[in-house]
Amino acid sequence: MSEDKQPVSRRQFLNYTLTGVGGFMAAGLMVSPLRMAIDPVLQKGSEEGEFVNVQLAEDDITNEPQRVDWEVEQVDGWYESTVSKSAWVYKDDNDDIVALSPICKHLGCVVSWEGSDEYPERFYCPCHDGLYYKDGENVPGTPPTAGLDVYEHKIDNGMLFLGKAQPREEA
Numbered sequence: 001m002s003e004d005k006q007p008v009s010r011r012q013f014l015n016y017t018l019t020g021v022g023g024f025m026a027a028g029l030m031v032s033p034l035r036m037a038i039d040p041v042l043q044k045g046s047e048e049g050e051f052v053n054v055q056l057a058e059d060d061i062t063n064e065p066q067r068v069d070w071e072v073e074q075v076d077g078w079y080e081s082t083v084s085k086s087a088w089v090y091k092d093d094n095d096d097i098v099a100l101s102p103i104c105k106h107l108g109c110v111v112s113w114e115g116s117d118e119y120p121e122r123f124y125c126p127c128h129d130g131l132y133y134k135d136g137e138n139v140p141g142t143p144p145t146a147g148l149d150v151y152e153h154k155i156d157n158g159m160l161f162l163g164k165a166q167p168r169e170e171a
């Protein structure tokens with residue numbers, strides 16, 4: 001019976017050990033960036049695009065724009081937060097519901113219906129005197145260069161649900 005057992009030299013032992021430990025550390029370092037890169041993609045859709053019950057009954061929507069506020073949970077990668085949202089809601093002359101974003105298309109301030117006594121029947125932006133008509137189109141000659149975004153909406157069980165605010169299509 002021959003003894004084939006080869007003794008491991010000190011140099012080989014160090015090589016195996018360092019290679020193993022180095023590989024283990026490299027794999028550990030790669031896991032976190034890979035997860036960050038891939039995981040958000042694999043997650044199911046966020047609240048964006050989903051319709052939210054804004055607690056306004058269809059019967060309570062009049063021809064006068066009224067502001068509705070609500071909150072949504074937002075997930076951005078691993079960061080979860082509560083985001084406040086608002087809309088100006090009314091029924092137009094055809095009794096169709098209109099839901100406008102209050103975010104000014106100039107530099108993002110918040111507009112209000114009849115926010116200035118000087119401009120009745122207009123959405124008013126106090127930051128640079130921006131004006132919009134009731135349908136949300138910008139008044140020419142004022143800073144905003146586009147109309148207010150329009151929320152997707154639907155009625156379910158008599159309640160108003162709002163989705164994503166979409167930019168208007170260029171004429």
Ligand code: FES
Binds near residue numbers: 109126
């Ligand atoms: S941000 Fe509204 S007019 Fe400038």
